[in-house]
Amino acid sequence: MNTTHFLHWPEGLPTTVTFPETSIYENLEISTRRYPQKPAIIFYDSILSYAQVHGEVLALAGYLQQVCGVQRGDRVLLDMQNSPQFIIAYYAIMRADAMVVPVNPMLMTDELAHYVEDSGAKVALASQEIFPRLAPLVGKSCLSHAVVATYSDYLTAPTDLTVPDFVRAPRNVPDLPGVIAWTDALAERHASRRHEAGADDLACMPYTSGTTGKPKGCVHTHRSVMVNAAGSAIWSGHVIPDNVTLAVLPFFHVTGMQSVMNAAIYCGGAIVVLPRWDRDAAGQLITRYKVTTWTVIPTMMIDFLSNPRLSEYDISGLKRISGGGAAMPAAIAQKLLDLTDQKYMEGYGLSETMAASHINPPQRMKQQCLGIPEFNVDSRIVDPTTLKELPQGETGEIWIHGPQVFQGYWNDPKKTEESFAELDGKRFFRSGDLGYMDEEGFFFFTDRLKRMINASGFKVWPAEVEATMYQHPAVQECCIIAARDAYRGETVKAVIVKRAGADVTEDGVIQWAHEKMAAYKVPRIVEFVEVLPKSATGKVMWRMLQEKELGNKGA
CATH class of the missing domain: 3.40.50.12780 (ANL, N-terminal domain)
Structure with missing residues (x-):
């Protein structure tokens, strides 16, 4: 466990805290x-x-x-x-x-x-x-x-x-x-x-x-x-x-x-x-x-x-x-x-950690920074392929071990098992977020290991939106990607292949989607294409579409 961040710990507070063992x-x-x-x-x-x-x-x-x-x-x-x-x-x-x-x-x-x-x-x-x-x-x-x-x-x-x-x-x-x-x-x-x-x-x-x-x-x-x-x-x-x-x-x-x-x-x-x-x-x-x-x-x-x-x-x-x-x-x-x-x-956390696992100390706040691991938390940067801990300055997956980490996913032991890994005898939650730790022990976010869109702080998972979009009678194939948005940061874009003979407009698809899902998930942009790019195994190459979208916007 790296303890560099203890040098910047909130003044007068211990690095570990005994929390009440009572109900909320x-x-x-x-x-x-x-x-x-x-x-x-x-x-x-x-x-x-x-x-x-x-x-x-x-x-x-x-x-x-x-x-x-x-x-x-x-x-x-x-x-x-x-x-x-x-x-x-x-x-x-x-x-x-x-x-x-x-x-x-x-x-x-x-x-x-x-x-x-x-x-x-x-x-x-x-x-x-x-x-x-x-x-x-x-x-x-x-x-x-x-x-x-x-x-x-x-x-x-x-x-x-x-x-x-x-x-x-x-x-x-x-x-x-x-x-x-x-x-x-x-x-x-x-x-x-x-x-x-x-x-x-x-x-x-x-x-x-x-x-x-x-x-x-x-x-x-x-x-x-x-x-x-x-x-x-x-x-x-x-x-x-x-x-x-x-x-x-x-x-x-x-x-x-x-x-x-x-x-x-x-x-x-x-x-x-x-x-x-x-x-x-x-x-x-x-x-x-x-x-x-x-x-x-x-x-x-x-x-x-x-x-x-x-x-x-x-x-x-x-x-x-x-x-x-x-x-x-x-x-x-x-x-x-x-x-x-x-x-x-600024701080960082997930539903799996019931809000913050990292937060900036009051006396040493860095901008656009996740902060440092808070009370009783051990967090590491780990190579997502080799599962080996990486040194400060190198980018890898953010892993979290702490008392606020959840018990697992409801009725899904397989996904629970996949989301945890052991390191140095401790059980860590694999966040799916990529980041690095600087020389002072502060964590920074760089990218997502998992495919996700962040629209004004709301997490939108493309697979969930795609599953709903396939209910539309005119949609033959669909790929959901992120598009840049000056206000929301990112917004949802649907790249769609229409069924043969289907008569539907972009606005029609968006209006239909509003009736089926929460507003923050609804595609704000719809693009009709002849085909979606696919791998040799037939999987839609969403990353190619994503990179093209960001490239078109000068990313």
């Missing part, structure tokens, strides 16, 4: 006992105290157990945008000793069907604007119960902030078998059983797509979730209850879930919740509630700093601005530094 739910219980009347959630000027949040968590957990029959280890689907209900639902599922299955709220019915069937979820907690896409699965699959939340139920105070229509929408939950409105479920006030889940029980299963198509569940226990929930706050020295964090990154994604939601509740801090990105609302909320920490992706920060109204907002109280998913452009990082005296703290 107990973080909320402890913060409630400590700060019962303190704000936990701020939602467009409506405030919920820790005592209020915890009371609703207990009521919802009781409903899940007593009415829906949720047992220890069961999986419960959570499909909402950022909202008070997402936080309450997340902790209620864990209070019921079950495992949270967070899904992207942009997913369509066909996509959701896989998550339900693969996880075996019998219950879903969904928001009202999303539920129509989930409704066809209730009672038609293993999914037998759904609790439907209406965001406007939590708009309890007047506000001059711009509230989107989908948040203001009045309650309109369909009267269907197995379906109940959130407020009705809580009103039944069912008692929850004694909490039994411990550090090694199932806690959360975010899904990640892969090179073979269908998304795979990453199995995490309370122990692996706890490491980053607590570690995120400890790393920057912000383990204090008076922190206020702005939540604009989606909670279903591990970065927003861990670095924002779970870290804040671990500390007893306040979470200012935005369901969707709005640069003016963000500026107003930072000013109004004296936000101290903000985790944000580069595309959001670019938009925020380009706002002509920026001077109206007081963002001087920010003490930590962090993120990942893509490198922050140097010019934007400099503008942020000039305005706030804060450097953008």
